[in-house]
Amino acid sequence: MDKQELMLKDYLLQTISATKFHIEYKLPSEYQLVEQFDIPRIKVRNVYTLLEKMGLVYSRKGVGRFIKHQQKPLDVVMTGNISFSEKMKSQTANYKSKLTKFERVAQDHAIYTKADIGQEPLYLVERLRYIDDEPAAIHRSYVVISNMPEIKKIDSRLVSMYQFYQRFGVNEFRSTFSQLSVQYVNEIEREMLNCEVLVPIVKVESDNWDAERNVLLEYTEIIYRTDLFYFQI
Amino acid sequence: MDKQELMLKDYLLQTISATKFHIEYKLPSEYQLVEQFDIPRIKVRNVYTLLEKMGLVYSRKGVGRFIKHQQKPLDVVMTGNISFSEKMKSQTANYKSKLTKFERVAQDHAIYTKADIGQEPLYLVERLRYIDDEPAAIHRSYVVISNMPEIKKIDSRLVSMYQFYQRFGVNEFRSTFSQLSVQYVNEIEREMLNCEVLVPIVKVESDNWDAERNVLLEYTEIIYRTDLFYFQI
DNA sequence: ACACCTTAACTTGTTGCCAAGTTGCGCAGT
DNA sequence: ACTGCGCAACTTGGCAACAAGTTAAGGTGT
Numbered sequence: 001m002d003k004q005e006l007m008l009k010d011y012l013l014q015t016i017s018a019t020k021f022h023i024e025y026k027l028p029s030e031y032q033l034v035e036q037f038d039i040p041r042i043k044v045r046n047v048y049t050l051l052e053k054m055g056l057v058y059s060r061k062g063v064g065r066f067i068k069h070q071q072k073p074l075d076v077v078m079t080g081n082i083s084f085s086e087k088m089k090s091q092t093a094n095y096k097s098k099l100t101k102f103e104r105v106a107q108d109h110a111i112y113t114k115a116d117i118g119q120e121p122l123y124l125v126e127r128l129r130y131i132d133d134e135p136a137a138i139h140r141s142y143v144v145i146s147n148m149p150e151i152k153k154i155d156s157r158l159v160s161m162y163q164f165y166q167r168f169g170v171n172e173f174r175s176t177f178s179q180l181s182v183q184y185v186n187e188i189e190r191e192m193l194n195c196e197v198l199v200p201i202v203k204v205e206s207d208n209w210d211a212e213r214n215v216l217l218e219y220t221e222i223i224y225r226t227d228l229f230y231f232q233i
Numbered sequence: 234m235d236k237q238e239l240m241l242k243d244y245l246l247q248t249i250s251a252t253k254f255h256i257e258y259k260l261p262s263e264y265q266l267v268e269q270f271d272i273p274r275i276k277v278r279n280v281y282t283l284l285e286k287m288g289l290v291y292s293r294k295g296v297g298r299f300i301k302h303q304q305k306p307l308d309v310v311m312t313g314n315i316s317f318s319e320k321m322k323s324q325t326a327n328y329k330s331k332l333t334k335f336e337r338v339a340q341d342h343a344i345y346t347k348a349d350i351g352q353e354p355l356y357l358v359e360r361l362r363y364i365d366d367e368p369a370a371i372h373r374s375y376v377v378i379s380n381m382p383e384i385k386k387i388d389s390r391l392v393s394m395y396q397f398y399q400r401f402g403v404n405e406f407r408s409t410f411s412q413l414s415v416q417y418v419n420e421i422e423r424e425m426l427n428c429e430v431l432v433p434i435v436k437v438e439s440d441n442w443d444a445e446r447n448v449l450l451e452y453t454e455i456i457y458r459t460d461l462f463y464f465q466i
Numbered sequence: 467a468c469a470c471c472t473t474a475a476c477t478t479g480t481t482g483c484c485a486a487g488t489t490g491c492g493c494a495g496t
Numbered sequence: 497a498c499t500g501c502g503c504a505a506c507t508t509g510g511c512a513a514c515a516a517g518t519t520a521a522g523g524t525g526t
Contacts (some may be wrong), residue, residue, distance in 0.1 A: 043481090
């Protein structure tokens with residue numbers, strides 16, 4: 001981006017952050033900004049399309065460009081033993097979870113390169129979490145079948161992995177690591193999360209052990225849209 | 234982005250991630266991709282300039298486009314009482330810290346809107362952290378002057394805030410919150426961190442108390458480039 | 467045989483032009 | 497006075513053409 005584009009980006013970001021998030025706030029047209037800043041129209045377009053990819057703005061051909069309504073982010077507590085479901089239900093009335101995949105993990109899946117996993121057959125339970133009817137997080141549990149054979153019997157009524165494990169005799173949980181990284185989504189996850197190309201995601205990878213039997217229950221991967229959450233550590 | 238651009242983005246991202254990070258790996262030219270995928274050149278350019286803004290690729294006019302060398306991310310442990318300096322020194326030989334600002338905080342600074350702070354006069358100590366001579370993190374300590382008046386006497390020899398507090402009688406630290414959010418940089422921080430527009434940052438905000446006296450020592454804000462760190466929780 | 471210069475063919479950088487959608491105003495008809 | 501239609505002026509969407517930098521090959525001169 002050249003200096004003119006950077007200047008315009010900051011100008012529009014200030015406009016967006018200063019605006020009291022009324023629905024349908026209309027931004028200046030491309031030609032208004034061309035005249036106001038005396039720069040080529042293509043540079044205005046470049047900045048506008050960047051803001052669109054960041055999920056801040058949307059356009060309607062022939063009408064104009066508008067600031068997108070942003071939800072107030074919710075708090076996710078990253079430590080402690082409260083399940084994600086409980087965390088969300090305490091902050092919003094409109095939370096739900098949908099089971100999107102439950103199947104054996106193919107032998108060539110990348111998960112098998114993780115050191116702790118080795119070649120133990122795994123069962124994937126994948127859930128999409130919704131807040132105010134918007135997809136907000138993808139929760140993947142890779143369960144070690146030999147340490148929790150009942151996992152093969154789950155069905156679409158599954159509500160919480162915590163409750164599932166407790167039902168089958170696990171009372172004490174332990175985690176040996178939890179790692180957070182920030183990335184951009186791939187296309188599959190972007191469609192699942194219904195977000196724009198440049199909304200970064202936080203990926204949290206951790207494990208979950210039965211502390212009494214000292215066996216690995218699952219390897220966990222959670223993908224959060226970063227525009228919908230603050231993370232309490 | 235339309236489907237052709239998304240397809241090309243994924244194609245180039247796969248090329249980048251499959252490449253063994255040799256310096257100066259040259260990517261296909263715009264016209265090679267135009268012919269290979271039978272799409273307009275402007276769409277190829279759109280995708281290439283996006284990858285440039287993400288910090289993955291750089292271009293040289295008349296020569297071509299190249300994959301940027303990426304450093305292997307380091308681990309930052311987000312909990313516990315180890316100072317950032319110690320965390321980094323245990324992982325790399327080439328770490329340094331530079332004091333970039335130390336001054337009273339103006340009365341109209343946004344920091345004074347934080348609930349815990351009220352209107353207590355604050356002193357800002359800002360450090361830029363380097364890894365392998367690249368800026369990697371900005372560390373801001375907003376110190377409560379009345380609870381640590383010695384802060385006004387610091388100079389450019391300051392190495393560690395932990396050591397500073399210990400020198401003035403603080404032996405036991407406590408934190409009441411630590412919040413992580415993901416954002417894009419503003420222009421000032423982008424220049425300090427020497428990164429591209431679309432490298433997201435992690436901002437960690439926390440407080441630090443003298444546990445014995447039960448007084449607030451500082452409000453802390455750390456800004457990390459997300460391409461240089463994994464976060465252990 | 468080697469070195470230097472020129473030019474063609476490559477590369478990326480910059481911007482305008484045309485297409486298509488929408489809205490609002492003015493005019494005509496009832 | 498009201499309603500409906502047409503068109504001008506607005507908006508964004510899509511893409512090609514020209515400018516400028518670099519490199520390598522070929523030809524010429526020593």
